[in-house]
Amino acid sequence: MPMLIFINMFIFVSGIVLGNQITHFELETKKIHEQNVELGKQTSHIDSLENAASVAASLDFVKRSTPIVLDNLRYALNR
Amino acid sequence: MIRVKFLFLFFLLFFIAIAVKLFYLQLFRPVTSLLDNYLKTKKISPERGNILDHNGKPLVLNQNSYLLYFEPKKMKDPKDISVKLSRVLQISEASLEAKIDSTKVWVSVKSGIEEDIKKAVDSLHLDGIGFQYEMKRYYPEASLSAHLVGFVGKNTGGENVGYFGLEGFYDKDLNGLPGLLETERDLAGRPIFIGTQERVNAENGRDLQLSIDKTVQEIIKRKLQQGLESYKAKQGCIITADPYTMRILGFACLPDYDNSQYYQFSEEYFKNPAISEAYEPGSIFKPLIMAAALEEKKVKPDDLYNEEGPVKVGEYNIRTWNDKYEGKITMTRILEKSSNVGMVYVGEKLGNDTIYSYLQKYGFGEITGVDLQGETTGYLRPKNSWYPIDFSTVTFGQGIAVTPIQMIRAFSSLINGGKLIRPTVVEKIISSGNEREIKPKVERMIIHEKTSDIIKKMLVSTVENGEYKWARPKGYTIGGKTGTAQIPIQGHYDPSKTIASFIGFLPAENPKFITLVILREPQSSPWGSETAAPIFFDIAKELIVYYNITPDQ
Numbered sequence: 001m002p003m004l005i006f007i008n009m010f011i012f013v014s015g016i017v018l019g020n021q022i023t024h025f026e027l028e029t030k031k032i033h034e035q036n037v038e039l040g041k042q043t044s045h046i047d048s049l050e051n052a053a054s055v056a057a058s059l060d061f062v063k064r065s066t067p068i069v070l071d072n073l074r075y076a077l078n079r
Numbered sequence: 080m081i082r083v084k085f086l087f088l089f090f091l092l093f094f095i096a097i098a099v100k101l102f103y104l105q106l107f108r109p110v111t112s113l114l115d116n117y118l119k120t121k122k123i124s125p126e127r128g129n130i131l132d133h134n135g136k137p138l139v140l141n142q143n144s145y146l147l148y149f150e151p152k153k154m155k156d157p158k159d160i161s162v163k164l165s166r167v168l169q170i171s172e173a174s175l176e177a178k179i180d181s182t183k184v185w186v187s188v189k190s191g192i193e194e195d196i197k198k199a200v201d202s203l204h205l206d207g208i209g210f211q212y213e214m215k216r217y218y219p220e221a222s223l224s225a226h227l228v229g230f231v232g233k234n235t236g237g238e239n240v241g242y243f244g245l246e247g248f249y250d251k252d253l254n255g256l257p258g259l260l261e262t263e264r265d266l267a268g269r270p271i272f273i274g275t276q277e278r279v280n281a282e283n284g285r286d287l288q289l290s291i292d293k294t295v296q297e298i299i300k301r302k303l304q305q306g307l308e309s310y311k312a313k314q315g316c317i318i319t320a321d322p323y324t325m326r327i328l329g330f331a332c333l334p335d336y337d338n339s340q341y342y343q344f345s346e347e348y349f350k351n352p353a354i355s356e357a358y359e360p361g362s363i364f365k366p367l368i369m370a371a372a373l374e375e376k377k378v379k380p381d382d383l384y385n386e387e388g389p390v391k392v393g394e395y396n397i398r399t400w401n402d403k404y405e406g407k408i409t410m411t412r413i414l415e416k417s418s419n420v421g422m423v424y425v426g427e428k429l430g431n432d433t434i435y436s437y438l439q440k441y442g443f444g445e446i447t448g449v450d451l452q453g454e455t456t457g458y459l460r461p462k463n464s465w466y467p468i469d470f471s472t473v474t475f476g477q478g479i480a481v482t483p484i485q486m487i488r489a490f491s492s493l494i495n496g497g498k499l500i501r502p503t504v505v506e507k508i509i510s511s512g513n514e515r516e517i518k519p520k521v522e523r524m525i526i527h528e529k530t531s532d533i534i535k536k537m538l539v540s541t542v543e544n545g546e547y548k549w550a551r552p553k554g555y556t557i558g559g560k561t562g563t564a565q566i567p568i569q570g571h572y573d574p575s576k577t578i579a580s581f582i583g584f585l586p587a588e589n590p591k592f593i594t595l596v597i598l599r600e601p602q603s604s605p606w607g608s609e610t611a612a613p614i615f616f617d618i619a620k621e622l623i624v625y626y627n628i629t630p631d632q
Contacts, residue, residue: 019265030442050223
């Protein structure tokens with residue numbers, strides 16, 4: 001009899017502990033997912049042409065290089 | 080014995096009390112909120128698919144976003160809360176105070192709140208406010224591809240729905256399927272381990288990998304912006320495609336809108352003019368009719384036509400654009416100098432029925448099937464409503480309304496060996512562990528390869544010997560044609576308002592790309608040769624470098 005009561009209590013307490021763990025991991029997973037999404041956003045922003053253009057502008061690097069060979073082919077052909 | 084009886088009686092009364100209480104709770108005073116807390120069924124929202132460019136770089140992603148809500152019953156000092164929140168949210172105190180209705184348990188305040196704002200609000204440690212997680216779209220390249228991508232808004236049920244462009248066309252693929260979580264919880268909201276725990280995972284939306292290359296997109300959009308400013312045009316569109324597959328490489332129209340702030344723009348900005356608006360193409364239409372005449376063996380490139388003056392069709396006089404006439408000229412020269420009267424001659428050789436059947440073969444009057452929402456058919460009137468003058472004017476691109484996407488598709492068929500191909504923007508649809516490639520679909524053959532080679536040479540000659548000398552990239556054979564179409568207003572043409580265009584391709588032998596440039600109502604010059612064509616050559620120079628195309632001359 002005491003054994004059965006003990007087992008029941010053990011299952012009851014274990015259930016609560018596991019329930020707590022499920023809640024904890026649910027929250028952790030959600031948090032990690034949100035962090036992942038945020039990091040993905042930051043990475044794509046850093047990798048974007050939009051960001052490159054704003055960095056270039058902040059460094060006063062605004063002139064674009066157009067290869068002169070397209071207008072003067074002799075440079076490319078070494079003539 | 081008495082003790083046992085006493086214990087028995089005690090348990091009997093105890094269980095009767097429980098049974099009575101349960102009977103009462105279930106039949107007389109069911110507490111639905113408690114039942115809800117006990118067995119929770121929750122919808123698991125799928126994540127909307129990403130949109131990637133040709134190289135897998137993101138054009139559209141999801142980002143964290145939050146719905147801010149009030150729980151007025153938990154608020155101790157509503158006035159203080161609205162004062163503090165108004166500074167962070169940039170919403171007036173009065174509006175916030177109006178939302179704090181103490182009779183309500185839960186009030187939605189503002190959705191689409193980003194991470195940094197949420198952190199700022201959290202740092203205020205206010206009572207009676209909370210956040211509900213949701214996702215919204217993020218555009219790393221801002222509005223680089225606004226018309227192309229479309230946007231995600233809400234339907235009347237408050238659910239996310241894609242509108243316009245790719246978001247609209249591929250809404251079901253991008254949206255995914257929701258999942259379901261059914262879980263038994265105790266009073267504290269903890270899952271009951273031995274209770275019901277059923278979970279059907281959501282199927283996230285599929286990713287779209289486009290044929291659009293964001294570098295090409297950036298080049299054409301930048302050049303279009305500069306062109307609009309230089310030539311003071313009202314509107315402009317540029318489409319660049321691979322003529323052999325009709326995969327779209329770049330696609331931009333201006334003015335456009337900011338996808339992330341779409342609600343600040345009126346509906347007219349959402350329509351993509353390149354697929355939704357029809358225009359009279361003007362002279363860039365001439366090669367299509369010329370190719371048909373070559374295909375039908377009605378003319379040869381070196382056949383002569385005597386261009387001696389205006390041509391009378393019915394009561395109308397048709398003239399060249401500059402009212403100058405060169406006498407005997409070849410068919411190639413007709414394209415070079417963009418002779419309207421020469422084209423009327425070609426049209427007469429071709430015959431009215433054949434002209435009309437070729438217009439249908441080129442796909443005018445039907446949608447191209449491009450995978451973007453909002454495409455229209457243009458306007459090809461029924462044949463029985465055509466007057467003789469219409470068959471003459473259509474040879475130089477007037478009296479017919481086409482969409483830019485129809486125009487570039489038809490023109491591509493001239494230079495890709497005669498195949499009319501359905502244009503596509505999406506290259507692959509990617510779901511977890513599965514990729515589906517969207518292959519180019521040849522709708523029909525229009526001209527033979529031999530005719531295609533001939534018309535390509537004529538178009539190269541048009542660029543090299545045309546009326547206007549452009550700053551072309553040297554060392555490359557480029558084919559193309561200018562167009563200047565007057566805009567019909569209330570039954571007549573307004574000479575001051577034109578649609579200037581240029582369509583070109585390079586290298587001519589084996590084109591890597593074809594680009595159509597259209598400017599609506601340029602003010603500095605009405606001519607396509609002086610406005611749209613320079614934009615094309617500027618773009619060509621950058622694309623030559625980007626694609627590392629070797630000179631062929």
